[in-house]
Amino acid sequence: MTATKQVALVIGASRGIGRQVSIDLARKGYVVVVAAKTTSDASKTVPSPPDPNSPQSTINTVEREIREAGGEATAIAVDTRDVEQINHLVNETVRIYGKLDILVYNSGAIWWSSVENTPMKRFQLMQKINPEGLYASVQAALPHFGKNGWKGRIIVVSPPIYSRFFRGKTAYAMGKVGMSVLTKGLAMDFIRQGRKDMAITSIWPAASIESAATEGMVKKEPSTGKDLRKPTIFSDAILAMISASAESVNGLLDLDEDFLRNRCGVTDFSKYSVVPGATPRRIMPAQFPTLEVEEQNDEGQRMDSTKIRRAKSNL
Known part of the structure; x- marks a missing residue:
């Protein structure tokens, strides 16, 4: 079956942000493949749809939501720790x-947590799912983008790179910043290879977003709800990134709020507040350092390990 609509694959689509992005892509006319580890029998899930931040929300219930709203979706289970599954x-x-x-x-x-209080198994789990899962997904997808004539978009949930992000969560930051490095590096590859219709972009929330994790915090301290935004702000920003020209977003590390304000002219963000009338506290800096330096384009002769290995094998 060849889709006449654009096909979007959302990995991590069972709950929260991933679910919202999948549903909104479908509303905009995309065919959506929703992927995550957790599955269920959606026909037996009550209520339907379930709380989007609960364990009852799975790729199967998200697929059902999309189909019942008139969209087209397919749920495929994946464990992002397993390259073959990806x-x-x-x-x-x-x-x-x-x-x-x-x-x-x-x-x-x-x-x-601190390095001292982050067990090795937890560190390895984060690296497997965060940077390694992303890397495997990108590698698996690139040949198919090539068959499209190098026309496509990759959206990564990872942060701008700045010092405070490392504080108190070094092990987590190592993986997430690594994902942002992939965004920057692959973007440079696209430019060097003349792939003007390809773009990879990273996005991160400017304020905390309602999710399973924050739901637990609100239950313990209801007043924290005023600092939460609905996941629709993240989804709206991603849809805008996909619609923007490839050149304008390739290699961009941006925040949902900032992209919508600076690129889309949004000035009123009140509709995204979980608590009506509240102004959620921004948890990210107002400005970020640039990563360019004066000798940015003066790297000398570029080494390519693939060519070196090929040359050695031909000896």
Whole structure:
């Protein structure tokens, strides 16, 4: 089956932000493949749809929500710690719909604590799911973008790079910042290779977003609800990034609020507040450092390990 609509693959789509992005992509006319580890029998889930931040929300209930609203979606289970499962997910997406136009990597593991209090197993889990899962997903998707004539978008949930992000969560930051480095590096590859219609962009929330994690915080301290935004702000920003020209967003590390304000002219963010009338506290800096330096384009002769290995094998 070849889709006439654009095909989006959302990895980490069972709850919260991933669910919202999937639903809104479908509303905008995209065919959506929703992927995550958790599955269920959506026909037996009560209520339907379930609380989007609860364990009852799975890729199967999200698929059902989209289909019942008139959209087109397919749920495919994946454990992003397993490269073969990721390869199967991407290949199955293309087998079903004939192509892949958009990849959104929202899958993530979290543990915020000091190095001393972050067990090695927890550190390894975060690296497997966060940077390694992203890297495997991008590698699996790139050949299919190539078959599209190098026209496509990759959206990564990772932060701008700045010092405070490392504080108190070093192990988590190592993986998340690594994801942002991939965004910057692959963007440079696209430019160097002349792939003007390809773009990879990172997005991060400016204020805390309602999720399973923050829901627990609100239960303990209801007043924290005033600092939360609905996941629709993140979804709106992602849709705007996808619609923007590739050149304008390739390699961009941005925040949901800032992108909507600076690129889309949004000035009123009140509709995104979980508590009506509240102004959620911004948890990110107003400005970020640039990563360019004066000798940015003066790297000398570029080494390519692939060519070196090929040369050695031909000896």
